Amino acid sequence: MSTILEVKDLFTKFYTLDGVVNAVNGVSFDLQEGETLAIVGESGSGKSVTMMSLLGLIPMPPGKIENGEALFTTAEGTRDLLQMSVDELRDIRGGQIGFVFQDPISTLNPILTIGEQISETLTRHMGMNKEEARERTVSLLGNVGIADPELRYKAYPFQFSGGMRQRVVIAIAIACTPKIIIADEPTTALDVTVQAQIVDLFKRLREDLGVAIIWITHDLGVVAGIADRVLVMYGGRPVEIAAVDELYENPQHPYTLGLLGALPRLDSRESRRLVSIRGAPPDLLLPLRHCPFAWRCDYAFDRCWEEIPPLFTVAVRHQSACFYDLEKGGPRDV
């Protein structure tokens, strides 16, 4: 497997009337071909902003990408997304990198037919004419599980249910056979039963197309079902990266522990109280001087307040940004 995306030291800030919001503070990760990477975190952890920054989709007057590299590797070679011009980025968006967003009703234009909204990516990126685009759109609709695709081509978003709309959005994302799909909370706005169906759809498409997926969510339950690796973010920084099984069995960062502890589980024997993490999310207006999680951490000690913990390798392909060594039960020897 080869690396198709490598992000290094991404910093994104928003210069607002209230001050500077430090949304992304030094994020690095890599994505392998065909792999599904889940990015997990609370609201405000910077997970969405990170991905949006890569493709220039954040509003640039208040927003600014201060630093970083995003090496995207395709058959044509490797390029840094953050150095590309807007025109070049436009070619990649919707073409080699597809998007699925959270709320399907607002994601789709209410006054255009869904067929039109899918076809326009095809005409734009694949150079198809109207007829070809129409044919391919109909087959895509069938592919994502929409019945009567010929008829539904001319339908409008408000005529679909939530789950069906999300299928349409997924059809748009895969239309030009992208290398990566960035899915930002794709199931959060859906009913639980529909969620399962959509996750299954993603799995099937992943198998058929070999596409890599970056799945952004705050829901660790969904992650277990689909991810290969997980990146946990907090306060705009990565705090733990590991393969999914490794993360669930051997979490090393106190925040991850807290997240897992807060998960209700069907298989727990006694009834136990859900453990919530005390405290509140960090104020991103303040400059980052120490571990962002220190306020809420049960294991924080003096060093946590003086430096920002970098990512330490704690096991094979498993990193955690914490000065406290959970296994040892004391500060890490570094």
Next chain:
Amino acid sequence: MATKEKTQTADSMLDVEQTFRDRLAYMGRFLWRDRSGVIGLLMFLIVVFAAVFAPLIAPFEPLEQNLRAAKMPPAWDAEGSWEHALGTDNLGRDLLSRLIYGARVSLTVGFFGVLIAAGLGMIFGAIAGYVGGRVDTFIMAVVNLVLSLPYLLFVVVIASILGRSLINVILIFGITDAPIFARVTRGEVLRMRESGYVESAISAGAGTGRIIFDHIMPNLIGPLLTLATFEMSRMIFYEAGLGFLGLSVPPSVPSWGNMLEAGRKYLTSYPWIALWPGLAIMWTSLGMNLLGDWLRDVLDPRLRRARR
């Protein structure tokens, strides 16, 4: 064994501080934003002041005629004098005084007109929204009827039938404008009903009266206050229009509309009579529009974007 990964970022990256200048600039922007609202309020208050204190600040009685001083131009003209700073009309009445007293008519029409319109509108709109069903359909049918008619035309026709009087004008505006208040009120009441807010009050045991007064009314004040400001401005404008056509208050009464009516006759020879009332109306409208815009921004629920 743990190894430390080096982050290549300079520490300065993580170190963006807000300078004092930034904070000052932020506050300045805030005040600048509200500046137009404050200006609008001041402009409006000046008119209110003129209306309330008219007897004290007007140099002459508005009805006092002085035929020897008729049609005098304003003070800066060769034939003018500072005694009649803005000139006099065809009957020698001081224009400045009539202008000041005219504010009384305009504000009275605007204020009471809106009071009646808002009162009627709120009642019917709330009933329509809260009760629903046939009552709602009927009320909204009437509302839609009135709102789809050519407003000015009907106001003119009704005014001509009823005759020239202050009460008539107030009643006409009050009743014809009630539908728009009714529609807005109904919309708000429906929104509140759907938000479950009212449902929880009911399930907590609140009676209908209590719900209306403690829960619904306070939420109506915001949008209705904004609407009232704009509608009052409109009424002042229409009073002038009616007056211009000779359908507003009786001719001797100093109103801006009447002044325009008189001014039209003498426009080419002596434009001053027509000039001042128009400026007064423009001033008042401008002030109230600015005020209304500001109110709308401020009272806008956080549903929409923040005021930034």
Next chain:
Amino acid sequence: MQRYFLFKAGQSILLLLGVLVLVFFLVRVTGDPARLMMPREASAEAVEAFREEMGYNRPLLVQFGDYFVGVLTGDFGRSLHFKSSALDLVLQRLPATVQLAATAILFAIIVGVPLGLVGGFNPGSVVDSVGRFLALLGQSIPNFWLGLLLMLFFAVRLGWLPSFGRDEWRSVILPAFVLGLPTMGQLVRLTRSAVLEVRGEDFVRTAKSKGLLPGTIYTKHVLRNVAIPLVSVIGVQFGYMLGGSIIIETVFAWPGIGQLLEQAIGWRDYPLVMAIAVFTSLAVLGINLLTDVAYAVIDPRIRYGH
């Protein structure tokens, strides 16, 4: 779509009925329509004779029935002053008012919408500030007063434009400008806020994430959605101009329906006044119906009963 149209047409017919009832009773609201229409000095016998002649002594329902049937067959009454069919008089004046209103709304659209668009796409720019300032002025200046001043300046003092009447092509400039000014202001603001709102919508973000070209995003996604409220307001304002031109037509002695109305009121020719009221309402209802249809064409949610 047909269902929607039929529904709206049905509504319009009901509204028209309401208008007829309203107008019918308006003239009788003082209790004695004959007194209203006769000069003040008229003797009691003259008034009674008039009452007989006009049939005001008959039961109200009969009078209304007559009136209603009359309207349906094209008889809107007879003008007391001209002693001829009121409808004919109105139709004669109609083209002038249509010309005035059409010119005014065109002016408002051509100046207002582009200013609003620029303002919405470049908020805070110089053009935006100028546009918003002009919009505020346009909506705050009493337009008929401005008309008087402009007439004084351009026609009387400078002689560039005719001061009254409809004799040459230049005659329509001042009245149309002044009539359209408040609507222009309204359109600037409406367009601007619509553009800002649509630009912030999620589906615009989606369009960008698809890598669509800016031109496509603007025309297909943004502008089409902006058009929705615009169409509605423009239609309503056009109807409003048709029905509310009385003051402007009076100022400029423009020979349209508005001027006829003003004259009719002066003559106490209430049959004519009623005819004008009914006809104008009919026209406005028709325009509203057309606007509803246009609205449904642009926004599919409306025609499918959302």
